[in-house]
Amino acid sequence: MPGRGLEEQNRVNRTVKESPPAAMSRNGYFFEESGYLKCDTDDVKEEGAGEELFDGVNSTIVSGDSIRFFVNVNLEGAPSATAESEGAGCVLLHTSRKYLKLKNFEEEVRAQRDLDGFLARASIILDETATSLDDVLREMLKHFAEDPENMEPSCNFEKIMNTLFTDSGTPREGNGTPDVSESTGMNVQTCPSHLKFHLLSDTIQGVTATVTGVQYQQSWLCIICTIKSLQRRHVCISRLERPQNWGENSCEVRFVILVLAPPKMKSTKTATEVGRTFATMFSDITFRQKLLETKTEEEFKEALVHQRHLLTVANQRPSGMSDGHKSHGNKPLKLHDFLNIGKGISDDIARRFPVYALDFTDGIIGNNKAIGKYITTMIFLYFACLLPSIAFGSLNDENTRGAIDVRKTIFGQCIGGLLYALFSGQPLVVLLTTAPLALYINVIQGICDDYNLDFSAFYAWIGLWNSFFLVIYSLFNFSLLMKLFKRSTEEIIALFISITFVLDAIKGIVKVFKKYYHHGHTEGGKSRADAIPGLSINTTFLMNSSVSENQTCTHDGHYGRETAVLSLMLMLGTLWLGHTLYQFKKSPYLHARVREILSDCALPISVLTFSVVGSYIFKEIEMSKFNYNTSDSLFVLAPVQSLSIGSVMSAMGLGFLLSMLFFIEQNIVASLANAPENRLVKGTAYHWDLLLVALINTGLSVFGLPWIHAAFPHSPMHVRALAYVEERVESGHIYETIVSVKETRLTSLMANFLVGLSLLLLPFPLQWIPKPVLFGLFLYIALTSIDGNQLFERVALLLKEQTAYPPTHYIRRVPQRKIHYFTGLQVLQLLILCGFGMSPLPYMKMIFPLIMIGMIPIRYNLLPRIIEAKYLDAMDAEY
Incomplete structure (x- = not known):
């Protein structure tokens, strides 16, 4: 596989059932992303997420430098009686998921060249009014066709549209018109068009690794495709007028990046590598907000150039935050810190x-x-x-x-x-x-x-x-x-x-x-x-x-x-x-x-x-x-x-x-x-x-x-x-x-x-x-x-059945008994604080600030004797 960022590839074969039109997304598409870009910028990252081990086949875990996917595989080759009674067709869908590293703009020269090439032949569509994914992509391809600098004389844009999607005409008995298979010469029955499903073939999307699984950045989508008839690479960015719901994990799409490339390219120029360049930039939530605020194509280009400058010169992780904004820092306290008067x-x-x-x-x-x-x-x-x-x-x-x-x-x-x-x-x-x-x-x-x-x-x-x-x-x-x-x-x-x-x-x-x-x-x-x-x-x-x-x-x-x-x-x-x-x-x-x-x-x-x-x-x-x-x-x-x-x-x-x-x-x-x-x-x-x-x-x-x-x-x-x-x-x-x-x-x-x-x-x-x-x-x-008060949320857990517990980080990392112990100790401290703060005796009310100070040694000296420190740190974590 080409690309410097490829660390691990897991391929699985799974059976996908077709659903009736009523179960489709708003625009009629079932959506499955086949490429993922891992980052820790948009959503909050849980440190050490990859060290958590989960059992079961339905978990999605992002750990270290890889993504491991566990899915159920239907090993039955024939449709079941239930499926036949429901009239559902079945095909096999091969899904390939890859982990891509964020591109380092300081070290990888190709990243800067990709952006420079795009700016030289910019294809930018602002405030696109189309609502369906097909219409948006057709407008982007139409933008290619109308631009003299991007003309591809031997290119058929309808074929490109077909290549962007994986469509199925599932075999089915009793319905449809017999077709002749080009590969075997055999007659097959294809299901009617209203039962076909529509999947994007190759995409890149930002995700964040947390102990609860994968959190998607749903406001942007990078679609990549290799076209034999193309002579050079093409990139088009479309900013939608309103967020669009295009299915699971793409419910608030505002930006679509389309990358087309010919097949015979060196490893640093493939569609995947070009897509990784732009996906790295769009993984920054602050940058996306700046793009939403731009009014013209020139302002849009200036924002791209500025983002490249940030990623190149400062070598910043696209997060919108710096360590200087963390509360009081993370260094251990020393006596010298308090003797620097006025520092x-x-x-x-x-x-x-x-x-x-x-x-x-x-x-x-x-x-x-x-x-x-x-x-x-x-x-x-x-x-x-x-x-x-x-x-x-x-x-x-x-x-x-x-x-x-x-x-x-x-x-x-x-x-x-x-x-x-x-x-x-x-x-x-x-x-x-x-x-x-x-x-x-x-x-x-x-x-x-x-x-x-x-x-x-x-x-x-x-x-x-x-x-x-x-x-x-x-x-x-x-x-x-x-x-x-x-x-x-x-x-x-x-x-x-x-x-x-x-x-x-x-x-x-x-x-x-x-x-x-x-x-x-x-x-x-x-x-x-x-x-x-x-x-x-x-x-x-x-x-x-x-x-x-x-x-x-x-x-x-x-x-x-x-x-x-x-x-x-x-x-x-x-x-x-x-x-x-x-x-x-x-x-x-x-x-x-x-x-x-x-x-x-x-x-x-x-x-x-x-x-x-x-x-x-x-x-x-x-x-x-x-x-x-x-x-x-x-x-x-x-x-x-x-x-x-x-x-x-x-x-x-x-x-x-x-x-x-x-x-x-x-x-x-x-x-x-x-x-x-x-x-x-x-x-x-x-x-x-x-x-x-x-x-x-x-x-x-x-x-x-x-x-x-x-x-x-x-x-x-x-x-x-x-x-x-x-x-x-x-x-x-x-x-x-x-x-x-x-x-x-x-x-x-x-x-x-x-x-x-x-x-x-x-x-x-x-x-x-x-x-x-x-x-x-x-x-x-x-x-x-x-x-958002976790103490209140954990108290509410006592009134819920276990199957209704939310998949929060502490639920995943801490045994349930330890959670309730910790919650009970917090409630006890709260009652003591309320006892002093709401006492009918005026002089008792005045010392409740000292009770607040007293919670520090309780947290550092008493609680670790009751609950292991690793569990306390997990429940005290932000996310």
Whole structure:
């Protein structure tokens, strides 16, 4: 076999049954690829995949430098009785599968010459409207015929079409017209044309080796063919206007590369080698996205030349990612790493400053504009920042008796968000005040009440000590410690945050029912006017409200029950509509761009819709409103000098615990945003961002504004909103792969600027947003945040029968009992964390950051004594 990349060839003979037309693909073709290009660029590669041994004949394993295929072989030479009764014909199909190495553009000169020859006689078709594979190929061959430079006088393009496909006229009795076989001279019966199947003869397609088998790159297809009548090689590339479904493993085809070559060529010039050249280039998911964004043939050629430059000069693996984007690196930690004071900060600045200007121009200037995506992301981010600010501001207003209210929370969000968007190393991270911070503020108020301290001064000192410790952490490169947080630990913390959202939304609606449904009947038919009491870690809007004293009863004598029922409807409706629109991008309805816009704007659409329902359609039913006080100034310095030395030292202890929370939350959320699968290319800045958060919160503390840090799941959702994705279909499931992300500061800048302008909307119309809508908002955030959480997925396995287990990497590599042991230990850690974080004792709540830190020795010292380290590493792996 020719070709440098040929490592192993396995040939199998198998019996293929014809299927009726109803089982065919949309365009009438059964599709079997006979050439495969292995790469680890598009889909995530599982290291050591080839070392896994599986039994059985139906497994497909890619290992090392080869592909081994095991298939069932029908050894029966005659059709069975069942087959005869069903009227199915049978032929023998010989399938040849080869493993081809990615072409090395730096070492193999022929790769560059192949591309140069193609550019000299470029055959490029942009936005092809044909939908069937036959029509696309005919248009490509027609393009050959009409081009004077590519004329082949002795070439019959109909014969080429016949050569591209393997068609069968299966022998069958009783039907069809007798034909004479050219080889034997015997009469044979051929089945009718509607029972023939249509297979491409020779193709190359990108695949990725994982422990679950082979994952196909389904957005491109390289078809190669050797034609005797040709005099030279020909290459044509067609970019389809829309993705086409051409059968299994080719469900989202956007590019078709057709390579034709004469048979008598040297080994480096064969159709397979030319196809390998272009297949290597198209195996890069980022490159394919660039080709989709080109408008003209010249831009298309420029993209090809640029890709060749990358593969030749830099000798890069086409992945769209570099090692520099991995979270915190993979080198073992040493004491010297923490003694290089400021080195992490200087490295972060050196990495991010050269691309600082691009953070403002990407997507705005140039060919690849993304203004529409920026607008939808800005709208989503505006509501994602404003609504929690209202909710937590209302809670803080109750807890601090007006010292920190909604106005201060919105203003602090605006100032802190703008500063972080302008000067941070990773502007895709979103800063917010969060539930644990509201908890700390409540505890601080209790301490001030117990010891007769000035709240503003004590709050300021705690914030200053917190910022001091954060500066120390950033200067001594403590963010490197975050590599000790394995995926399992991060998922425990993430699920803890989701649980707090769910539980406190439920607590809020239960308190509404207790007030209005069960106790709404009072003497004289008057409604109770006292505020809803209670506090929980994530409750955001239990605001003081009262109902008019002269409001009359309902006809059954119970005023307030309709308020409780409407509150439940608004909460569940906000959740349902938001999640439905969020998942709408996976539906087949409407245009892809419309689906994407609806998905990105799911949160604002849901909140606005049910705010109108609660405040306008059911305006007769009074809903609670948050307090608003315009008399307090936003710029009042805290009297820090009024506290004694002992009180300042006490604030230091609380500030240290608070700094632990800031350190963990900031770094974990930033790590999730910088995850390798997000394909961010401008680098990370953990140390600098931590220092910037410390400086921002210093200013917020002295002016009595609420603290802010990186928020989950808002930051990963911000990244996802700015991402371009490529879909593939496997076994009926749609999987998305992020192609690229628009790393910009503009969305965060504009969203926080609009948050500041929202001060002009106080008290109305912002007070028209009912409290239950905000309950639904947090249920929506909790539900979307568990998407992809492996801990949640493994807990769900306990409720499934084993035959329904998904073919994930840990299912393949880890015994089932070990999986359940590991899941149980994670759940136990989660319960302990919830026990401290949701404790009714305020002082116990404050130490739960130390519980998070304690998970590190548990993972490294305790769990390996229960479960083998190789199984722990497999379950902690990304894929």
